[in-house]
Amino acid sequence: MPILEASGVTKYFGGLAAVSNVDLSVERGEVYGLIGPNGAGKTTLFNLIAASLVPKPGIIKFNGINITGKKPYQVCRLGLGMTFQTVKIFANMSVLENVLLGSFFGSPKYVPLSEARKRSEELLEFVGLSEAAPTPAKDLTLSSQKRLEVARAMAGNPELLLLDEVMAGLTQTEVSEAMRLVNRIREQGITIVMIEHVMKAIMNLCDRILVLHHGEKIAEGTPEQVAKNEQVIAVYLGE
Amino acid sequence: MILKSKRLFYLLCLLLFLLIMLLSPLYTSDYFLILVSNILMYIVLTVSWTIFSGPTGYISLAPAAFFGIGIYTSAIMGSQFSLPVILATGAAAAFCCALLVGMVTLRLQGIYFTIFTFGLVELLGEVVQWWEVNVTGTTGRIVPGTEYTTVYYTMLGIAVVLMLTAYIIKHSRYGLALQSIGEYEEAAGHTGVNVTALKIVSFAVSALFMGACGVIMATRWTYIDPSIAFNPLFSFLPVLMAIFGGVAHLFGPVIGAVIFSYLEEFLTTQFPYYYMLIFGVILVIAIVYLPTGLTGLIRKLGGRLRRRHANT
Ligand SMILES: Nc1ncnc2c1ncn2[C@@H]1O[C@H](COP(=O)(O)OP(=O)(O)OP(=O)(O)O)[C@@H](O)[C@H]1O
Ligand SMILES: [Mg+2]
Numbered sequence: 001m002p003i004l005e006a007s008g009v010t011k012y013f014g015g016l017a018a019v020s021n022v023d024l025s026v027e028r029g030e031v032y033g034l035i036g037p038n039g040a041g042k043t044t045l046f047n048l049i050a051a052s053l054v055p056k057p058g059i060i061k062f063n064g065i066n067i068t069g070k071k072p073y074q075v076c077r078l079g080l081g082m083t084f085q086t087v088k089i090f091a092n093m094s095v096l097e098n099v100l101l102g103s104f105f106g107s108p109k110y111v112p113l114s115e116a117r118k119r120s121e122e123l124l125e126f127v128g129l130s131e132a133a134p135t136p137a138k139d140l141t142l143s144s145q146k147r148l149e150v151a152r153a154m155a156g157n158p159e160l161l162l163l164d165e166v167m168a169g170l171t172q173t174e175v176s177e178a179m180r181l182v183n184r185i186r187e188q189g190i191t192i193v194m195i196e197h198v199m200k201a202i203m204n205l206c207d208r209i210l211v212l213h214h215g216e217k218i219a220e221g222t223p224e225q226v227a228k229n230e231q232v233i234a235v236y237l238g239e
Numbered sequence: 240m241i242l243k244s245k246r247l248f249y250l251l252c253l254l255l256f257l258l259i260m261l262l263s264p265l266y267t268s269d270y271f272l273i274l275v276s277n278i279l280m281y282i283v284l285t286v287s288w289t290i291f292s293g294p295t296g297y298i299s300l301a302p303a304a305f306f307g308i309g310i311y312t313s314a315i316m317g318s319q320f321s322l323p324v325i326l327a328t329g330a331a332a333a334f335c336c337a338l339l340v341g342m343v344t345l346r347l348q349g350i351y352f353t354i355f356t357f358g359l360v361e362l363l364g365e366v367v368q369w370w371e372v373n374v375t376g377t378t379g380r381i382v383p384g385t386e387y388t389t390v391y392y393t394m395l396g397i398a399v400v401l402m403l404t405a406y407i408i409k410h411s412r413y414g415l416a417l418q419s420i421g422e423y424e425e426a427a428g429h430t431g432v433n434v435t436a437l438k439i440v441s442f443a444v445s446a447l448f449m450g451a452c453g454v455i456m457a458t459r460w461t462y463i464d465p466s467i468a469f470n471p472l473f474s475f476l477p478v479l480m481a482i483f484g485g486v487a488h489l490f491g492p493v494i495g496a497v498i499f500s501y502l503e504e505f506l507t508t509q510f511p512y513y514y515m516l517i518f519g520v521i522l523v524i525a526i527v528y529l530p531t532g533l534t535g536l537i538r539k540l541g542g543r544l545r546r547r548h549a550n551t
Binding site: 050052071072073076077081082084088089090091092093097100101102104105106107113116152153155156 | 412415416418419422423425426427428429430431432433434435
């Protein structure tokens with residue numbers, strides 16, 4: 001059974017079909033890439049999966065459970081973590097508190113303080129932010145804020161992680177670091193769906209890639225297949 | 240180690256202060272008790288307002304509505320029931336009303352929420368007015384009075400329970416979650432916080448104390464009518480007191496309430512015609528120059544002193 005399944009997912013903003021009749025199926029343990037030009041509907045598709053938006057029509061299944069119409073917190077507790085294209089950290093809370101919140105509320109069971117604290121500290125260590133634990137999150141650099149979002153999303157022990165452009169705006173070294181982080185997350189057995197414009201990262205990390213254009217799925221396959229696809233080449237060259 | 244003894248010191252100071260408060264009816268005048276009861280009323284309204292609005296940033300102008308519900312509960316049940324029963328009923332009525340209002344309004348964002356909560360005060364006032372005129376055929380009601388010391392002790396009891404509740408919430412996971420809602424509501428939801436339920440419940444918990452406060456205040460005023468019970472000033476003052484004192488710490492709203500209610504007392508007796516004007520000017524100055532309130536200022540000064548200390 002695929003961990004994530006979407007069928008016929010559509011979302012209109014006024015007259016504009018931001019996502020139109022998209023099917024996808026992500027297998028457990030995969031790193032699945034989502035690419036497409038600006039405004040293709042990638043972030044909207046994430047919002048549909050994570051339940052901030054409701055598809056109309058369309059059905060989304062997570063671990064075989066129909067999650068269409070559920071609330072974001074319910075989907076989160078089922079095991080779906082996400083990061084945001086424009087970082088949405090809790091700016092005036094400390095770095096540790098940001099992750100603590102996820103440890104407390106991100107999973108369906110009650111987590112006692114000592115356990116939440118331990119888990120949060122481990123995660124900060126994992127993303128390399130241990131030193132920054134007591135600082136207010138707003139004082140972090142962009143690349144650290146993105147790693148903080150990853151740690152926060154992982155705090156509820158998710159099975160699936162949605163990463164929206166975690167490498168955008170980073171320097172070359174930071175991108176390599178972020179790529180290593182993605183691999184380390186995958187080694188923990190967490191399935192990843194990532195939106196990325198950094199082609200090097202996408203081509204290196206992903207097992208399969210889905211290409212969106214004007215809200216429609218125009219191609220899907222391994223990085224090699226997608227790179228050879230004429231429609232994809234046309235879309236990217238035509239940009 | 241130092242941290243622990245410092246905390247113990249604060250706790251002892253608090254207990255000592257509470258002891259003084261408990262014993263004060265023995266050696267003070269009625270005037271003093273009334274004054275302090277009044278200050279305690281503002282502390283209760285302000286601190287309970289801070290429970291919900293402080294961390295989430297949803298500015299509620301509903302305190303007067305829940306306060307008024309308590310007042311009318313007192314007026315209606317006054318002669319037939321004992322005070323504890325009326326207190327519990329008033330608090331429960333305010334709590335339930337806030338649950339309902341919360342379910343309807345907490346989907347609203349920012350300023351719309353504020354406007355709606357203010358409308359609630361006017362609405363309840365009008366409805367009660369209409370009811371009294373058309374159904375019961377009265378304009379006001381007499382509330383059986385209580386002794387000054389009873390009012391004082393009840394108010395003190397409410398304030399102590401409230402401070403404990405506020406402290407526990409603030410330092411629990413739910414306090415953290417409320418703050419995350421204020422920081423980034425959307426992200427809070429995706430981090431697993433049941434945003435809607437938490438907002439509604441904490442809004443209702445804060446209303447509970449406002450209701451209880453209304454019950455006991457009504458017995459002190461003895462005569463009430465809709466315009467006294469649903470006076471919008473009881474919505475505005477707690478908000479202003481909280482902002483004046485600063486909402487980042489629990490003591491901010493307490494300090495704000497103490498200073499403001501004393502100021503009100505002083506100004507109404509000294510400058511009965513200009514007191515609102517002077518009040519307004521002080522407020523504007525406070526909001527412009529003290530964006531984090533008095534406690535914010537104290538912290539900043541404290542930090543500067545400590546740094547100077549470290550430099551020398
Ligand atoms: N809340 C909204 N209301 C109206 N239109 C929206 C909304 N969100 C997105 N859109 C529109 O939907 C389309 C898809 O936007 P989306 O953010 O999903 O694109 P994207 O693929 O993530 O682009 P980018 O690479 O720039 O992040 C765009 O035309 C955008 O303007
Ligand atoms: Mg996007």
